[in-house]
Amino acid sequence: MGKENSAEKALNLIRGRLCDPTSVFRPLSGSSDSNFSKLKFIVSTSITEGCNNSILLLGPRGSGKAAVLDLVVGDLMEEYPDSVTLIRLNGLLHSEDNCAFKEIARQLCMEHHLLFSKMASFDENSQFIIAMLRECGLAHKTIIFVLDEFDMFAQASDLLLYSLLDAMQSVTSQAVVVGISSRLDADQLLEKRVRSRFSHRKILFLPPSREEIDSLLEHLLSLPADSSFPSGYVSQFNEKIKNITSDTRFKDMLKTFLNANSTVNSLLKFIFRAVSSMNLESGLLSLENFKTALSSMQRQPKLEAVRDCSILELYVLVCMRRLEVKEQSSYNFISVMKEYKTIHDSFQTSDYYAQNVCLRAFEHLREREVICYAENRGQSQAVEYRPMKLLISASELHQGMRSHACCPAILLKLLDH
Amino acid sequence: MSRLKKHMTREENSKVTRRSARFSSSVTPDNPEPNPSHQPTVADLTFGEESITLDALLSSFPGRRSQILDLIRLIGPLDSPALPVMVYGDASTGKTSVALQVFRHLNRPFVYSSCRTCCSPRILFESILNQLLLHSKCSSNGYASAKRCDKPSDFVNLLKEALSSVVETLNSTKPERKPMGKMVYLIVDHVDLIKEWDKGTMILQFLFSLYSVLKMPQLGIILISGLPPDVYYSNVGYTDPLPVYFPEYSEEELRQIFLKNQANKKLYSAFLDVVLRPFCRVTRRVEELSTSLTSLFRKYCEPLDDLTISPNEDLKRRLYSNLKPHITSCLNEIFRISSRPLDGDSRGERRQKASYSSEKGEELEMLDFHMSTSAKYLLIAAFLASRNPATLDASMFDSTGGMDNRKRKRKASEKSMEKKEMAEQEAVMKGPGSFPLERLLAIFQCIASVGDSSFGEEEDEEGEDEATGYDKESKNMMSDILLQVSSLCDANFIIKSGSCPLEGSIRYRSMVSEDLSLKVARSLSFPLSKYLYRR
Numbered sequence: 001m002g003k004e005n006s007a008e009k010a011l012n013l014i015r016g017r018l019c020d021p022t023s024v025f026r027p028l029s030g031s032s033d034s035n036f037s038k039l040k041f042i043v044s045t046s047i048t049e050g051c052n053n054s055i056l057l058l059g060p061r062g063s064g065k066a067a068v069l070d071l072v073v074g075d076l077m078e079e080y081p082d083s084v085t086l087i088r089l090n091g092l093l094h095s096e097d098n099c100a101f102k103e104i105a106r107q108l109c110m111e112h113h114l115l116f117s118k119m120a121s122f123d124e125n126s127q128f129i130i131a132m133l134r135e136c137g138l139a140h141k142t143i144i145f146v147l148d149e150f151d152m153f154a155q156a157s158d159l160l161l162y163s164l165l166d167a168m169q170s171v172t173s174q175a176v177v178v179g180i181s182s183r184l185d186a187d188q189l190l191e192k193r194v195r196s197r198f199s200h201r202k203i204l205f206l207p208p209s210r211e212e213i214d215s216l217l218e219h220l221l222s223l224p225a226d227s228s229f230p231s232g233y234v235s236q237f238n239e240k241i242k243n244i245t246s247d248t249r250f251k252d253m254l255k256t257f258l259n260a261n262s263t264v265n266s267l268l269k270f271i272f273r274a275v276s277s278m279n280l281e282s283g284l285l286s287l288e289n290f291k292t293a294l295s296s297m298q299r300q301p302k303l304e305a306v307r308d309c310s311i312l313e314l315y316v317l318v319c320m321r322r323l324e325v326k327e328q329s330s331y332n333f334i335s336v337m338k339e340y341k342t343i344h345d346s347f348q349t350s351d352y353y354a355q356n357v358c359l360r361a362f363e364h365l366r367e368r369e370v371i372c373y374a375e376n377r378g379q380s381q382a383v384e385y386r387p388m389k390l391l392i393s394a395s396e397l398h399q400g401m402r403s404h405a406c407c408p409a410i411l412l413k414l415l416d417h
Numbered sequence: 418m419s420r421l422k423k424h425m426t427r428e429e430n431s432k433v434t435r436r437s438a439r440f441s442s443s444v445t446p447d448n449p450e451p452n453p454s455h456q457p458t459v460a461d462l463t464f465g466e467e468s469i470t471l472d473a474l475l476s477s478f479p480g481r482r483s484q485i486l487d488l489i490r491l492i493g494p495l496d497s498p499a500l501p502v503m504v505y506g507d508a509s510t511g512k513t514s515v516a517l518q519v520f521r522h523l524n525r526p527f528v529y530s531s532c533r534t535c536c537s538p539r540i541l542f543e544s545i546l547n548q549l550l551l552h553s554k555c556s557s558n559g560y561a562s563a564k565r566c567d568k569p570s571d572f573v574n575l576l577k578e579a580l581s582s583v584v585e586t587l588n589s590t591k592p593e594r595k596p597m598g599k600m601v602y603l604i605v606d607h608v609d610l611i612k613e614w615d616k617g618t619m620i621l622q623f624l625f626s627l628y629s630v631l632k633m634p635q636l637g638i639i640l641i642s643g644l645p646p647d648v649y650y651s652n653v654g655y656t657d658p659l660p661v662y663f664p665e666y667s668e669e670e671l672r673q674i675f676l677k678n679q680a681n682k683k684l685y686s687a688f689l690d691v692v693l694r695p696f697c698r699v700t701r702r703v704e705e706l707s708t709s710l711t712s713l714f715r716k717y718c719e720p721l722d723d724l725t726i727s728p729n730e731d732l733k734r735r736l737y738s739n740l741k742p743h744i745t746s747c748l749n750e751i752f753r754i755s756s757r758p759l760d761g762d763s764r765g766e767r768r769q770k771a772s773y774s775s776e777k778g779e780e781l782e783m784l785d786f787h788m789s790t791s792a793k794y795l796l797i798a799a800f801l802a803s804r805n806p807a808t809l810d811a812s813m814f815d816s817t818g819g820m821d822n823r824k825r826k827r828k829a830s831e832k833s834m835e836k837k838e839m840a841e842q843e844a845v846m847k848g849p850g851s852f853p854l855e856r857l858l859a860i861f862q863c864i865a866s867v868g869d870s871s872f873g874e875e876e877d878e879e880g881e882d883e884a885t886g887y888d889k890e891s892k893n894m895m896s897d898i899l900l901q902v903s904s905l906c907d908a909n910f911i912i913k914s915g916s917c918p919l920e921g922s923i924r925y926r927s928m929v930s931e932d933l934s935l936k937v938a939r940s941l942s943f944p945l946s947k948y949l950y951r952r
Contacts, residue, residue, distance in 0.1 A: 015497050092630070308507055355930070
């Protein structure tokens with residue numbers, strides 16, 4: 001029981017680490033030329049020297065931009081308490097100007113312990129914000145604006161960005177605007193007048209190198225040698241981790257995985273899945289855990305959809321494929337039924353069902369998004385007459401049928417002709 | 418406290434049986450008006466009923482062992498932070514019921530919302546908030562939600578507040594039996610329906626990134642979707658949740674599922690031996706199979722007096738041969754709404770057998786719903802109007818009401834055969850043609866006069882004073898025709914297609930299949946095939 005308890009505690013600890021982005025990226029940000037240091041340098045100089053600044057953090061989704069920014073802000077809050085105010089906006093939520101200004105005003109009020117009125121109008125909010133900027137500038141306090149999903153702000157309308165950047169230039173203010181975006185051309189989306197006020201500093205977040213990943217793995221998966229765990233267990237666990245990570249099979253697995261998706265976030269998901277399947281009785285990780293995690297991350301949904309089809313649905317798919325091969329540019333349910341009938345007549349299959357049953361199978365395929373309407377216009381026509389098209393390729397259909405549990409041989413023959 | 422538990426049990430019980438396996442006997446759902454004197458507590462966020470063991474959970478879902486274990490592992494032990502999970506699979510594969518029963522086993526607080534009942538963002542957000550704030554809509558607060566929330570930005574703020582208050586209460590309560598933990602889980606069902614919503618893609622993106630936006634480790638998110646995760650890929654990029662796949666049941670698993678609730682397992686198992694395989698070739702969905710199999714099982718048991726015997730081989734063979742002719746017809750039906758009561762079934766079947774055409778030896782089906790004679794003629798007229806080109810009307814329906822003989826056919830050359838095939842293909846792709854109302858009425862008058870020769874004679878008469886019975890009837894029929902047209906439109910036999918841009922009159926289109934119109938024509942003894950234009 002004690003063993004299981006410590007195994008559970010270890011599991012919780014590792015899972016907690018994996019779900020918290022800041023704890024993941026701290027070890028990656030150790031070196032002096034990492035993005036963390038660059039960002040920290042820029043923001044801290046603008047705090048100490050009392051000037052305005054704007055930066056863009058760019059990189060694919062899940063590469064740690066927001067996490068690194070959180071680390072920087074956390075450090076700065078400790079170093080300069082009382083002179084840093086943080087305002088967070090998200091492009092998904094606050095791309096409308098009303099929403100954005102309201103949210104900024106609300107967060108400013110919360111920071112400075114003022115009462116926020118939900119009924120304040122747009123003009124009142126914007127005047128309040130500019131006034132606050134001036135006040136904070138005079139008091140030598142820096143406001144850091146974090147704009148997540150920056151490309152959505154840039155695309156929606158530029159009123160927010162323009163007023164912020166304009167206020168920063170005209171009013172005596174100390175503000176840093178940090179934009180985070182997964183689009184590498186986010187600054188191209190800005191309008192001319194906004195782009196001219198935006199400093200073109202960009203920090204690019206690249207996928208980590210192999211050594212960084214190895215060190216990250218070790219850091220994430222090793223248990224700390226403190227008193228909450230029985231010491232024998234800790235050393236056993238860490239020993240096992242070392243064995244696994246130095247195993248060539250594990251290295252190959254990791255390489256295959258990273259070839260497909262090299263962001264840190266996807267690696268975290270892979271490790272999370274592996275760790276969750278840890279055997280709680282033994283309390284140790286094993287290579288099997290990582291193998292099962294890999295296979296469950298590498299799903300092929302269309303193949304699964306074909307494998308789930310009943311035999312009648314497979315017939316419908318094969319008929320559609322044959323019509324495509326015959327170079328019929330468009331086909332609908334009625335033409336598929338004609339093909340079905342010709343197959344039945346020439347091969348005397350045992351699977352010949354009435355039209356309404358076939359229509360139901362057709363609908364099932366359409367719900368599962370294996371086939372779809374070819375165009376959206378013909379809404380007034382009956383389902384049987386609207387042109388359809390296949391959403392899976394011939395090779396996927398082939399593969400799916402070969403791995404199907406009980407696909408009749410004649411269907412495979414028909415597919416190949 | 419015990420009264421509260423009983424009330425919760427009753428409510429949760431009706432909730433559970435509605436969402437558990439579809440063919441288990443369901444309790445009539447009663448929604449008791451929540452008693453305003455009860456103060457709901459955080460404990461009500463758990464399942465509320467007796468927690469079940471893992472073995473009970475695994476045995477109540479045959480064929481879902483690996484998925485259940487996977488889900489439990491991903492949710493993790495008590496108080497363990499979790500990444501968002503997406504459970505996906507086809508309809509009726511047990512996703513919702515498994516998720517809910519897993520939470521019953523784990524006894525953790527959760528909040529469930531379905532995007533099928535919450536059909537707009539505002540209703541979805543408010544439903545989640547109501548559950549977290551332990552607010553129930555009753556007459557005292559005018560059935561209003563706790564907070565008004567229709568924008569994602571408001572939702573994030575309110576959700577953070579609600580979650581922190583729930584977590585605080587969880588931290589301070591002492592659980593009586595099984596510990597509840599300090600985490601709250603959010604289950605959103607039918608996420609694939611959000612795609613159809615207004616601004617659906619934005620809401621989906623918001624939902625997927627909710628975990629990273631909130632940054633609250635005490636929240637666990639489970640999304641249930643009918644579609645695989647690849648349909649949610651958008652070009653803006655999103656963080657995909659961890660997938661858990663629920664495949665369709667295999668034949669063996671279906672057998673176990675159907676045997677679970679049966680009284681006489683041996684008899685049902687013998688029944689399934691002969692019936693399950695052919696039906697699985699058509700569809701593997703549990704709900705569709707169960708409707709066909711229940712009616713077929715009734716027929717299977719008909720010759721038996723005692724339903725509790727276990728059959729031996731001889732009995733099995735005899736029962737099978739009795740059932741065999743019904744299997745093929747049942748395979749070709751989607752659902753059967755029995756208009757005749759089951760006891761008088763034998764008489765109805767005999768009547769049906771009489772419709773066998775002795776020369777053809779084929780089974781001719783009768784029309785199984787009732788229509789008035791004028792409606793039947795209208796249906797046929799609409800079908801003809803959609804199928805035949807308008808230019809042929811004059812030759813098809815001349816004043817004698819009979820069909821004009823076609824000009825002698827020339828021997829078809831190869832090019833014209835090809836052209837004929839192309840034209841046929843085009844006709845199939847285009848579907849039934851549209852026609853104005855006047856053409857429909859003209860054809861109707863022509864063919865109605867064919868049906869009864871005395872009709873034809875009386876119609877020419879303009880005189881009203883010696884109105885015979887037929888004449889009066891025909892005049893009455895004329896006035897009802899427009900009503901009949903509108904009722905056929907309501908029944909979707911005829912639909913309104915676009916209006917002609919020049920004249921502005923509405924055009925109609927017939928939606929009836931050829932089989933149905935043949936059935937209708939046969940019931941009127943109308944020679945439909947003579948009037949159909951075949952290219």
